[in-house]
Ligand SMILES: Cc1cc2nc3c(=O)[nH]c(=O)nc-3n(C[C@H](O)[C@H](O)[C@H](O)COP(=O)(O)OP(=O)(O)OC[C@H]3O[C@@H](n4cnc5c(N)ncnc54)[C@H](O)[C@@H]3O)c2cc1C
């Protein structure tokens with residue numbers, strides 16, 4: 001029932017403990033079953049004749065697919081391969097937990113995790129064209145959960161004199177759906193729909209506000225032969241270039257902050273410099289948390305928050321503890337999902353902001 | 365023990381009352397997970413599709429007080445309790461062989477105090493060791509306890525089998541780092557060791573619990589000493605004509621200077637693992653050596669160490685291979701580099717005086733090599749001025765398919781290897797512990813002195829519920 005690739009990875013992980021220290025979930029729950037090796041062991045036992053049962057299925061969603069394990073693996077194994085497949089399998093078998101199925105059903109209905117009929121209802125898109133050379137791809141989290149980031153991004157582009165378009169009824173990229181149900185046909189179909197919509201807009205450049213969207217467009221879309229014609233850029237990268245070229249003029253802000261790297265950017269897209277260039281251009285002093293860049297500890301992410309808010313809150317607590325140990329009291333996020341999660345549980349005396357809010361504040 | 369009717373639910377609700385409903389469970393997924401640790405036999409058992417040993421309850425306490433409550437409940441019902449840290453122990457010490465309660469300590473994962481003035485760090489013992497090391501490094505310090513399982517194990521696991529890290533030759537074994545411990549006794553009382561690790565105020569309790577592998581109690585908190593990161597760390601490598609000259613030279617070196625690392629590889633490991641991981645191609649006995657501390661002292665020590673090595677015919681290989689070894693020190697343990705099932709393998713680490721260590725190497729090699737198709741590789745690290753450890757491994761690429769046959773052969777090889785060590789002045793184990801794997805050999809090792817351990821066990825754990833079948837107790 002699993003592919004050979006999944007079994008190969010699971011068989012590697014099942015007796016290996018090397019990356020456990022980086023797992024943001026198992027380090028908070030303290031439950032051995034949440035480690036990458038446990039998930040590998042469970043899948044490997046299925047290969048050896050054990051029934052894939054609801055208790056195993058549940059474990060597969062107690063993971064935010066942050067990729068810290070993969071990134072650490074000296075021999076290149078990828079737990080996310082079998083975790084995604086296990087999710088698909090559990091759904092097909094009808095053994096996925098109820099909290100998970102509630103979100104899966106919303107996704108299958110509306111293609112977004114919020115079950116929103118109109119994802120753009122919170123955005124003011126008046127006067128924004130739907131076709132153009134530069135397309136701002138907002139994504140589901142910044143459209144619906146933290147629309148203030150989408151609004152900030154649009155204001156910044158206007159201040160920089162960039163003519164941009166936003167897709168009408170922007171289809172979701174499949175990034176979150178792919179994490180929730182695995183890379184199954186529905187997700188590929190979604191990818192195709194989005195790619196076609198991007199092509200139809202005449203875009204030459206896509207600025208993906210959410211690194212999750214950038215990641216799937218750059219990696220999986222290419223693998224599935226449905227990459228859009230346009231060049232996909234991460235928003236951090238694009239905005240950093242506007243700052244570097246002087247197109248976006250900034251007044252200096254002051255203070256100490258700590259950048260929270262999003263795994264989709266720092267690990268999967270190997271991008272850590274643009275956010276640091278932006279923060280430095282803003283005049284802010286970035287005090288790194290011990291685990292930063294590609295070692296960054298995930299805060300749980302927007303998807304986990306939807307189907308298991310308690311686990312997301314616990315995971316997020318772990319990230320706040322990293323900043324509590326250093327002389328900074330402000331986290332700067334670079335992904336809408338991180339902002340959504342971290343801002344929902346801010347310890348007293350601390351604050352969280354996003355680079356888009358900072359750029360908006362400092363630009364004129 | 366067998367529970368009748370709804371008795372199991374009665375016990376479960378009592379445990380839930382002690383640690384919270386969400387912290388007592390025993391799903392099928394958990395039963396599988398906790399039935400497999402790093403012990404080759406548990407891995408082989410699972411690899412063949414057999415059902416792993418399973419507990420009745422997985423209990424995850426969040427504090428010392430909760431551990432104490434669990435122990436009192438377990439004593440009342442006489443339910444076995446098996447402490448579990450990271451499950452990365454290679455001796456099967458944490459496996460729930462007796463069913464009952466599996467006590468996963470990882471929710472007790474707080475750093476309680478990092479005092480740079482005093483040079484100490486205090487933590488709960490369920491914290492992953494690498495996490496504690498990260499917290500220390502954030503402040504420019506290190507525990508200087510860097511075992512290869514740093515990322516895998518909990519602090520409690522390392523204490524419970526008295527572990528050792530790669531820098532031990534300078535900074536010591538973990539027993540040299542512990543200042544104080546809090547322990548929950550098998551009967552549920554919470555005790556503390558005296559506030560200092562060395563004294564003449566009666567017998568020292570720290571060594572009693574260190575290395576007791578969960579058979580005498582649960583270590584819940586610990587205070588360690590902290591060390592500043594060194595000003596300089598310099599790596600070197602040498603090639604000796606053979607292991608014999610290597611042993612002689614290293615003995616002289618550790619009596620003259622204080623390296624942090626000395627690893628002397630036999631000819632077989634030099635041409636296999638060393639070649640594979642750091643690309644060193646020559647034949648002979650490879651040795652890497654690291655010196656660290658203040659620049660001036662390191663320079664003086666380097667001069668002495670290099671001179672002594674060369675007196676014993678070593679070819680100096682410069683700094684490159686020593687640096688490569690250090691960079692790759694963890695790489696060795698990832699799947700693809702480390703031995704893996706279906707291969708059969710075991711690490712027969714032992715420790716002895718300089719007088720005996722080479723004898724043990726040859727005796728073990730001779731005994732283990734009697735088994736058809738078994739390969740033997742070895743190195744010696746963790747050096748003292750009085751002796752050193754020998755880390756010999758046996759590897760069998762095609763063990764019997766039948767799990768019971770494989771188990772039998774595995775134990776026969778272990779018996780032979782370990783008895784060779786015991787007969788020549790060695791001990792059962794240097795730093796992985798005894799666990800389930802070597803439990804049967806404890807009486808053979810201790811002889812009449814085993815009585816002392818048995819009396820202590822009886823006194824501390826009158827119902828015999830702490831980690832049954834482990835460590836011969
Ligand atoms: C890749 C790898 C490399 C290794 N390298 C080294 C090395 O360099 N040096 C070294 O010393 N070891 C090494 N080991 C083996 C080592 O024994 C374990 O990795 C580790 O120290 C065990 O810790 P754990 O938390 O995983 O304990 P577990 O495996 O969970 O338990 C080990 C024993 O300790 C007991 N225990 C656990 N916590 C407590 C507690 N709080 N109180 C009382 N008893 C407790 C358990 O009951 C069991 O008997 C290595 C292991 C691996 C997998």
Ligand code: SF4
Nearest residue numbers: 013016018019073077
């Ligand atoms: S990802 Fe790599 S390091 Fe992590 S468990 Fe799997 S094999 Fe081990």
Ligand code: SF4
Nearest residue numbers: 023063064066067069
């Ligand atoms: S992807 Fe992240 S959360 Fe999932 S097992 Fe790996 S490290 Fe843990």
